[in-house]
Amino acid sequence: MAKAALHLINLLRGWPHPGLLPKDLLSASSQAVLSNPEVFIPALQYGADPGFQPLREALATWLHSHYRVPRNPERICISGGASQNIACILQSFTDPNVTRAVWLVNPTYHLVFAIFDDAGFKNRLMEFPEDDEGPNLEVLEEKMRQFEEQDEQGEKKNQIPVKDPGPHRKFYRHVIYVVPTCANPSGKTMPVKRREGLVRLARKFDGLVICDDVYDQLQWPIDQKDKPTIRPDETIEMILPRLCDIDLAMEPSPNDPKGFGHAVSNGSFSKMVGPGMRTGWLEGSTAFAFGLAQTGSTKSGGSPSQFCASILADMIETGTLQKHLADKVRPNLQHRHRVMVDAIHTHLLPLGFQPREAGQLGGNVYGGYFAWLTTPDGISSRVISEVAMADMLIIGNGSMFQVEDNKHEIDTDKYIRLTFAYVPEDDITEGVRRLGVVTRKIQENPAKYQCFDKALSNSSLIDLAK
Ligand SMILES: Cc1ncc(COP(=O)(O)O)c(C=O)c1O
Numbered sequence: 001m002a003k004a005a006l007h008l009i010n011l012l013r014g015w016p017h018p019g020l021l022p023k024d025l026l027s028a029s030s031q032a033v034l035s036n037p038e039v040f041i042p043a044l045q046y047g048a049d050p051g052f053q054p055l056r057e058a059l060a061t062w063l064h065s066h067y068r069v070p071r072n073p074e075r076i077c078i079s080g081g082a083s084q085n086i087a088c089i090l091q092s093f094t095d096p097n098v099t100r101a102v103w104l105v106n107p108t109y110h111l112v113f114a115i116f117d118d119a120g121f122k123n124r125l126m127e128f129p130e131d132d133e134g135p136n137l138e139v140l141e142e143k144m145r146q147f148e149e150q151d152e153q154g155e156k157k158n159q160i161p162v163k164d165p166g167p168h169r170k171f172y173r174h175v176i177y178v179v180p181t182c183a184n185p186s187g188k189t190m191p192v193k194r195r196e197g198l199v200r201l202a203r204k205f206d207g208l209v210i211c212d213d214v215y216d217q218l219q220w221p222i223d224q225k226d227k228p229t230i231r232p233d234e235t236i237e238m239i240l241p242r243l244c245d246i247d248l249a250m251e252p253s254p255n256d257p258k259g260f261g262h263a264v265s266n267g268s269f270s271k272m273v274g275p276g277m278r279t280g281w282l283e284g285s286t287a288f289a290f291g292l293a294q295t296g297s298t299k300s301g302g303s304p305s306q307f308c309a310s311i312l313a314d315m316i317e318t319g320t321l322q323k324h325l326a327d328k329v330r331p332n333l334q335h336r337h338r339v340m341v342d343a344i345h346t347h348l349l350p351l352g353f354q355p356r357e358a359g360q361l362g363g364n365v366y367g368g369y370f371a372w373l374t375t376p377d378g379i380s381s382r383v384i385s386e387v388a389m390a391d392m393l394i395i396g397n398g399s400m401f402q403v404e405d406n407k408h409e410i411d412t413d414k415y416i417r418l419t420f421a422y423v424p425e426d427d428i429t430e431g432v433r434r435l436g437v438v439t440r441k442i443q444e445n446p447a448k449y450q451c452f453d454k455a456l457s458n459s460s461l462i463d464l465a466k
Contacts, residue, residue, distance in 0.1 A: 020329055059076050
């Protein structure tokens with residue numbers, strides 16, 4: 001009998017499952033917006049530079065109760081999503097000559113590399129390692145210190161700014177990019193001490209920490225096998241202070257007389273509502289939020305995503321977004337994560353794979369969209385991902401998340417990232433099973449598969465994630 005053709009399973013794509021898209025809630029909020037001229041007229045015109053004011057107000061109320069910080073809409077600037085906002089932050093607060101280096105934990109969310117390249121930092125991305133608690137600050141500090149020493153001897157003329165920050169912005173000397181909570185790709189969450197340490201380091205070296213806080217609201221208690229599902233209500237372990245709040249609570253920084261701050265939170269509705277909304281927000285100091293709103297493209301057209309912002313404002317004001325997260329998104333992601341973990345235990349643990357179990361080491365909380373595994377016996381994840389394609393399985397291999405630092409001290413090729421948020425639930429189990437079959441084939445005959453290394457370019461894999 002002919003073998004049934006395998007269907008393609010894409011465990012690389014970091015999208016929400018279509019069933020999680022809140023079309024009815026969006027429809028209701030759109031109706032509410034479009035039936036009220038006091039809302040739809042400003043919503044459909046050019047907007048204010050810092051963003052649609054009702055969304056700033058609604059976010060300030062929600063984030064104030066979520067993070068237990070003082071409520072202040074002036075700290076918030078609406079964006080076109082986290083990615084677009086990084087580009088705006090770099091346009092306004094960095095200069096390719098004044099800003100000497102960009103520091104990225106290795107592995108890093110791979111799609112930010114091009115944003116930094118576009119801002120003039122190609123070949124100036126510096127890697128530093130992570131440990132079980134996230135970014136390794138001892139190594140980072142030493143690398144920054146050495147960098148400063150060498151840079152001092154460099155030609156000073158290279159440090160003349162090519163741009164003018166004007167009175168409302170400044171150029172930082174360093175940028176550090178991190179995902180402090182449920183990191184993409186590693187799933188790690190930084191404990192409070194590590195967060196404080198990173199803020200102190202940024203202050204010491206005149207750095208800006210850009211925190212992609214896009215998974216903060218998407219965490220849940222780890223569901224125990226054979227026990228009733230724990231309702232994914234938010235617990236204190238899920239509400240760690242953001243680096244921007246830690247920074248603002250510290251004494252003024254000598255490197256920063258105008259009070260722009262040394263850390264900003266980059267939020268997004270992509271994973272909570274839908275990536276097509278292309279809307280997010282920045283929260284930082286009031287000076288930083290104001291300065292960001294001075295970015296040229298914002299001054300020209302007003303804040304991005306004005307109409308989407310009006311719909312999201314209605315969802316937050318009426319509480320439908322918060323309810324959607326509590327009743328649908330978090331329970332669904334919790335369940336999907338459980339399904340993937342069960343499949344990993346059945347099909348991959350016996351082969352020697354090691355998964356990251358919790359956001360914080362020894363913790364009870366997981367979150368985000370991704371599972372992160374170490375391959376058995378150091379088998380190359382590039383080889384696994386290439387062989388898996390023949391079995392109609394697409395996975396993220398660790399080298400996709402490798403920072404292109406020319407020193408290449410850290411090798412991420414022993415890691416695999418699997419998305420549990422996107423595919424139908426049955427495909428989560430089937431995809432993990434196929435990964436086990438592929439890995440076993442390689443383990444049984446490694447010589448046969450050696451030539452697969454570097455056969456597939458990561459840029460073509462990244463395209464498969466789209
Ligand atoms: C860490 C991180 N930052 C940013 C993004 C993209 O956010 P946005 O859709 O708001 O640009 C993603 C999406 O996967 C992400 O994982």
